[in-house]
Amino acid sequence: MTDRPGKAAIVEKPRTERAAEALAAEGVYDPGRRIEAYDADRVALPVTRPPIETDVEAVVDLDLPARERGLADVLRSRGVPADVVEAAPSSWAVIGDVVLVDFGDVSAARTLDRGSRETIGEALLEVHGDADTVLARGGISGTRRDPAGAVVAGSGDTETVHTEHGIEYALDLSETMFSPGNKAERARMGDVVSAGERVFDMFAGIGYFSLPMARAEASVTAAEIDPTAHRRLVENARRNGVAARVEAVLGDCRSVETAADRVLMGYYDAHEYLDSALEAVVSGGVVHLHEATPEALFPGRPIGRLRDAAAATGRTVDVLGARRVKSHSAGTVHGVVDARIE
Missing domain, CATH: 3.40.50.150 (Vaccinia Virus protein VP39)
Structure with missing residues (x-):
């Protein structure tokens, strides 16, 4: 893995998640590089250019390590057909140790039959080594906001504990929306x-x-x-x-x-x-x-x-x-x- 030259925005550690979200919303966050510690109290967030709307302490020239292989890289290494790679979702969420992915908004959904979804799910488990289940997101229905979804890969255990901003949310994604x-x-x-x-x-x-x-x-x-x-x-x-x-x-x-x-x-x-x-x-x-x-x-x-x-x-x-x-x-x-x- 090689480092990529670029810039980094410096923020205090407690602001890492919110600052990264704000930088992404502003369109200056560089997802191809990793977030790294800058010193004992601050982190370096990869950016493509200095932000205008997001408050940061400083912007410095810093070679941050490239992110590890993404989903498309893993799929190609497994010899998955190009049309399935192209149709694979570009984003998903990791909730505790469950990967929650939406297969319904891709342009080439016709290629994503059950076998293709399972292949993509197994690749997502390789990308996220700490996860053990991939759940296809479904709709939310009724006043009780009941979720619909289907396990496509992994152990099938949809009960998990998700930590966010220091708060732990225990839930079962097969029965509760998140x-x-x-x-x-x-x-x-x-x-x-x-x-x-x-x-x-x-x-x-x-x-x-x-x-x-x-x-x-x-x-x-x-x-x-x-x-x-x-x-x-x-x-x-x-x-x-x-x-x-x-x-x-x-x-x-x-x-x-x-x-x-x-x-x-x-x-x-x-x-x-x-x-x-x-x-x-x-x-x-x-x-x-x-x-x-x-x-x-x-x-x-x-x-x-x-x-x-x-x-x-x-x-x-x-x-x-x-x-x-x-x-x-x-x-x-x-x-x-x-x-x-x-």
Whole structure:
């Protein structure tokens, strides 16, 4: 393996994940080189040019080692036909020791029969030596957000523990959804909340947002309607030492009576529950409204829905910000609007 000449952005170690995500979003991150320690407290992130939007300590000339062989390299070394190599997914997520991959968005999907998917899955296990199962991502359905998927390679064990920003999420990917694209938003929720705040997480799942907020010493009422996800929520609160700050409620969030300084609505159709959110949030409190929105209608549509719902109860809305969390599908974004309610 040879080093590649280039530049590196220097950041403090605790910021590694978020800085890398920001550099990638800015289009300056170099995925062909590895992240390396720069000194005892800082890391060097490979970049193609100095960033403009991302805050870094410095940009230096540094030869960082090239990344190890990628999926296409492994497939070619195994003599896989060129059309299958070309059709292989270009991105995937490693959740604990499970590789979660979407085979549905590739241009040459006709080549990816069951055997081809298994071949790609076995190659992914070689690329990610610590993983033991490859799971093909399916859709999410119903109000309980049940995932569909199929094991394509490995042991078939979909139960795992995923660590992110120092938080451990225990889950079974065959029965519980986990969105890698929400990673930065999960971290942000831990940053925006203050110690002692009362939070109402209306769609808590296994603790995606509740855990970072509880770790920041907020008091979280976390509602989850699915018994399986609720069981994991309770387990994860204990696992992360925040059980005393998480009240895990099994049931429909609309039946929960609480007063909150901050209401988190992490569900694509959360606008249908705005009446309950506005009933829970105190004057001066903040609502985080998530929505899957056609790109041309963001953030206008969710803001309009929030204003209309607030007006119906005689309250006002001060929009604090709106951000795109990730791409949901072609032409549709997963976005969130932050608003103060008076």
